[in-house]
Amino acid sequence: MMSIDYTDLIPNNVELGADRTLQRALEAWQPNYRNWWLEMGPEGTHDLDIYLRTAISAEPSGWAQFGHVKMPDYRWGIFLAPRDPERAIGFGEHRGQPAWQEVPGEHRANLRRIIVTQGDTEPASVEQQRHLGLTAPSLYDLRNLFQVNVEEGRHLWAMVYLLHRFFGRDGREEADALLERRSGDTDNPRILGAFNERTPDWLAFFMFTYFTDRDGKFQLCALAESGFDPLARTTRFMLTEEAHHMFVGESGVARVIQRTCEVMKAHDLRDPAQVRALGVIDLETIQRYLNFHFSVTIDLFGADQSSNAAGFYSAGLKGRFEETKRADDHVLKDRVYPVLTVADGRLTEHEAPMLTALNEVLRDDFIRDSHGGVARWNKIIEKHGLPFRLKAPHKAFNRRIGQLAGVHVTPDGQVVAAAEWQAGAAHWLPTEADRAFVAALMGRVVEPGRFANWIAPPPVGINRQPIDFSYVRFD
Ligand code: BYC
Ligand code: FE
Numbered sequence: 001m002m003s004i005d006y007t008d009l010i011p012n013n014v015e016l017g018a019d020r021t022l023q024r025a026l027e028a029w030q031p032n033y034r035n036w037w038l039e040m041g042p043e044g045t046h047d048l049d050i051y052l053r054t055a056i057s058a059e060p061s062g063w064a065q066f067g068h069v070k071m072p073d074y075r076w077g078i079f080l081a082p083r084d085p086e087r088a089i090g091f092g093e094h095r096g097q098p099a100w101q102e103v104p105g106e107h108r109a110n111l112r113r114i115i116v117t118q119g120d121t122e123p124a125s126v127e128q129q130r131h132l133g134l135t136a137p138s139l140y141d142l143r144n145l146f147q148v149n150v151e152e153g154r155h156l157w158a159m160v161y162l163l164h165r166f167f168g169r170d171g172r173e174e175a176d177a178l179l180e181r182r183s184g185d186t187d188n189p190r191i192l193g194a195f196n197e198r199t200p201d202w203l204a205f206f207m208f209t210y211f212t213d214r215d216g217k218f219q220l221c222a223l224a225e226s227g228f229d230p231l232a233r234t235t236r237f238m239l240t241e242e243a244h245h246m247f248v249g250e251s252g253v254a255r256v257i258q259r260t261c262e263v264m265k266a267h268d269l270r271d272p273a274q275v276r277a278l279g280v281i282d283l284e285t286i287q288r289y290l291n292f293h294f295s296v297t298i299d300l301f302g303a304d305q306s307s308n309a310a311g312f313y314s315a316g317l318k319g320r321f322e323e324t325k326r327a328d329d330h331v332l333k334d335r336v337y338p339v340l341t342v343a344d345g346r347l348t349e350h351e352a353p354m355l356t357a358l359n360e361v362l363r364d365d366f367i368r369d370s371h372g373g374v375a376r377w378n379k380i381i382e383k384h385g386l387p388f389r390l391k392a393p394h395k396a397f398n399r400r401i402g403q404l405a406g407v408h409v410t411p412d413g414q415v416v417a418a419a420e421w422q423a424g425a426a427h428w429l430p431t432e433a434d435r436a437f438v439a440a441l442m443g444r445v446v447e448p449g450r451f452a453n454w455i456a457p458p459p460v461g462i463n464r465q466p467i468d469f470s471y472v473r474f475d
């Protein structure tokens, strides 16, 4: 039952062939998806042969098969993690009841909204990254970019399957709309803020895959706890793909830092202008990119106090990160959680009902997790004997969503006047000049085994291939 059927037009492990109506509806959506990919997917790549992995099993062990494929021919499919027939709802008012195999009528609108929001981010990220292939620092990196892109495309398939299978006509309309919104479009933008920002260069891409794909991890973990079992099973399999995306981000930033430190050490330099003159990215600019991507990403968790979040949890639709590992009542009615507000010009914590603060709970889990990579990046700088340290900004810095929106807080957590914040912004966030400098470094490197000057090679290749392997073939 769990093996994947690649003879179907749409590879799947959900016995799609047994439901002709659903199969036909998805087969009608498929060419629209393909057109979207050709129009909005990675630019100028349709003839390239790319060394990609494809799922061959939805079991946690050994699901991947590697080979050169052209991306428009990638076998996007529908893969759910195996079903546990004993599974019960783990939290909220229905805790202990058998997990739902169909959508409960009273939760239909909310579930659809969650699935649409999740689904919308996937094609958005592909759109944001569509120009990056033209400036890849190596074939290894180019291949990793495309791997991330095809898997985000598959994540869209995952949500579209749920919409078609469980939400009837509304679901089909939402699935169509997922191909119509466009990242950054003024009239018909993507739903969430960070997915309308640009990802103009590879430093931005690595920061995005480190931070924003990590929002993916935490949101998917929360949805993997859902009482709606098909959503839990779908997101569980998506999480196995997400790990690679975050690896691309963490190791990408690490290699940029490595290269910068090598050059700084070899020439005994500290001044960012002198570092730049040698064609590598100064640590100060890396810090400003980090501040930007961190702050934009933590906004994705929603308002710190949200009746939506409380409702999603109590209804059993969306749990917490590692819900089942937590030792509490999993109902949370009488619990409180600290949230930040500004009072008398200072940030202060006050206690909010935990149920309404669940977006903040997930955001804090994310923040803890994301600090790990920053510490590992600092180890590289330390190893080179340099005094600089990167730091994740305060969670109140540069926020647009929730109670901290519009409050002027420095990366260190000081509340300041608007004018002071505006004056400081050029030190804290990437400026036009920073972006222009980074953009000027970008240039396509396509010779196997060669790397752009501003990034160190990785320690090992993909799937035990050598670093100078032809990860992408151009003929
Ligand atoms: N931008 O009550 P609130 C991924 C809206 S990433 C713009 O806090 P809620 C990936 C909100 O919609 C994971 N608008 O909302 C990564 C609401 O609007 P209405 C994506 C925002 O519902 C990399 C209003 O503000 N998955 O997979 O509690 C590459 C009030 O807010 C934003 C999910 O997000 C924003 N940042 O929380 C590829 C999971 N934030 O109703 C992929 C599904 C809030 O007033 N989504 N608003 O019109 C959810 O669980 C929830 O929708 C959210 C928002 C946590 C996002
Ligand atoms: Fe995704």
Ligand code: FE
Pocket (backbone or CB within 6 Å): 152, 213, 216, 242, 245
């Ligand atoms: Fe991802």
